[in-house]
Amino acid sequence: MTEAAVQRIESREASQRVPIAILVAAVIAAPWVVYPFFAMKVLCFSLFACAFNLLIGYVGLLSFGHALFFGGASYASAHAALAWGWPPELAILFSVGVGAALGLVVGVIAIRRQGIYFAMITLALAQMFYFYCLRAEFTGGENGIQGVPRGHLENKYLMYYFVAAVFFVGFALIYRVIHSPFGQVLKAIRENEPRAISLGYKTDQYKVLAFVLSAALAALAGGTKAIVFQLASLTDVHWGMSGEVILMTLIGGMGTIFGPIAGAIIFMALENYLAQLGSWVTVTEGAIFVLCVLAFRRGIFGELSRLLKRPL
C-alpha cells in the first residue's frame, strides 16, 4: 500500500471518530432521556438494520428475506430461555448460531442468482420459513412464545446496558468487516463482479460468507429482542418485517455506516406515534418507500456524507 493510500485510509477513519463518539454518548445517555424499553427496541432494530446494510450497502445484494434470520433467532432464543431455562446470554448465543446456520443454507441457494432474482429468492425462502413457523409446534403458532424469562436481567437499566453492549459488539464487528481487506473485496464485488473474479477472487465464497455474517448479526438482534420483550411471534418472521428493515436502511442511507441507525430511530419513532392509527402505518410506510426511491435514494447519511465530502 502506498503512503498516500495509507494516509487516505487513516484520514477516513479519523472522519468517523466524531460521529462514533456522538453515538456512544447517545447510547449511554438514552435510557435517562427516553423510555428505556423504547431505547432497547431502537438498539435491536438498529443492529438489525446495520446487519442488513452489510449486504445491500457493501455487497450490493438486496435480501428481501431478512426477517427469516431475525425472527428465526427470536424463536430460538425465546425457546432456549423458556423451555430449556438457559440464561439470556447463552440463549442469545444459541440464536446467533441458529441464524448463522440458516444464513448458510439460504445464502448457498440464493447467491446462485443475482440482482432482482436474489431479492425474489430470499423473499420466497423467508416465506417458506414463515409457513414452517406457522405450523411448527415449538413456535406456539398464532400465539407465539410468550413470557420469555429475562433471567438475571430483570432490572431495566441493567437490561438496557446489556442490550447496548450487544449492540456495540455487533456494530464494532460490522465496522471492522467494512474496513478490512475482506470488506474491500466485498465492495469490489459490488462494483464489478466479473472483474473481481478475473482478479482471482472466488466471489461466491465471499458472498456466502458476507451473507452468513449478515444473517448471524440479524440473529443477534432478533435473539436479543426476544429476551427484551419476552416475546417471539409470527410478526418477526413475516415479510412485513423484511420490508421494514429495508425501509429503515433506505431512509438512513444504504451503504453508510451510521445511516441504518438513524433510519431505525426514525422508523421506531414514527411507528410509536402512528400506532393508534392501525393500518395507516402501512400506508405511511408505503408512501415513504415511494418518496425515498423517487427523491431521496441516498438517504439521510448518504446526503450528509455528500455535503460534508467524507464517508459516514
Add this chain to the structure above:
Amino acid sequence: MLAVPLQALFGQLLIGLINGSFYALLSLGLAIIFGLLNVINFCHGALYMLGAFVAWGLLEKAGIGYWPALLIAPLAVGLLGVVIERTLLRRISGLDPLYGLLLTFGIALILQGVFSNWFGSSGMPYEMPSQLRGGQALGFMFLPNYRVWVIGVSLIICVGTWAITEGTRLGSWLRAATENASLVSAFGINVPRMITITYALGVALAAFAGVLAAPIYRVSPLMGADLIIVVFAVVVIGGMGSIIGSIVTGFTLGVLEGLTKVFYPEASNTVIFVVMAIVLLVRPAGLFGKQA
C-alpha cells in the same frame, strides 16, 4: 397411495389447476413487464386485489354484475397502471432494477393499507354469476361449472397473450424492444408509449385474474400479498425468458401443489418454495431461462 380416494385426488387436482391459472396469469404479466421495463412489479398482487375489489364495488354499489366487471375492472386497473408508469416508474427508468422493486413494494403497501382501513382484513364474499352456478356430476367427482370456466378462460387468455407477442406486429416490436430498446426507437417506434401500454396490459391481466378469483376466494385486502410471493417463486422456477415458460410453469406448479395437498398436506404451503430451491441448485437460470 391407493388409499387416497379418487374423489379427493381429482378435487385437489382441480383446485391445483385453478391456482395454476392464477399463477400463470400473474407470472405472465410479471414476465412481460420485466422484459420491457426491467422492473419486477411488486404491486402486481395488490393490483390483482384491486381488480377483485372493483368487481365487488361494481356489484354492491352500482349493481353491475360479473360479466361487465370482467371488462371494466381490467380497464380501470390498466388506467391506474398508465398513471403509475407515467408518474412513478418512468422517473426511475435506467436505475438499478432494485429501485423498481422497492418503489412498487411501496405502492403495494399503500394499496393494501388503504383497503385494510376501509374494509378490515376479513374480506367479503362475491356472488357467483348465475350462468356459471352448479356443475356436472361425472360419477367419480363433481365438477363445478365456475371452476371449469376459470381454467378455460385463463388458458385462452394466456395462449392469446402468447399469440399476440409471437404473431402480431405489436408483439414483434415488444420482443425487439425487450432485446434492445434504443435500436427499436431508432426505427421510429415510440418506445415510451409501448412501455406504458405494456405495463397497463400486464396489470390489466392481474386485475382480470382478480375478478376471476373473486367468486372463489373472499375479496380481501391481503388476498394478493401472499400470492405474489408464490408467484415470484414460480417466476424464479420458470425463468422469465419465455412467455410460454411462465404459462407452463404456472399450471404445473399449481397442479403439483394440489397433489401435495393430497399426499403430504403438511408441505402444501411450502412445496413450491422447495421446488424453487432445488431448481436453483440444479439449473440456476430456471427451467425456461437462458443460461447466463
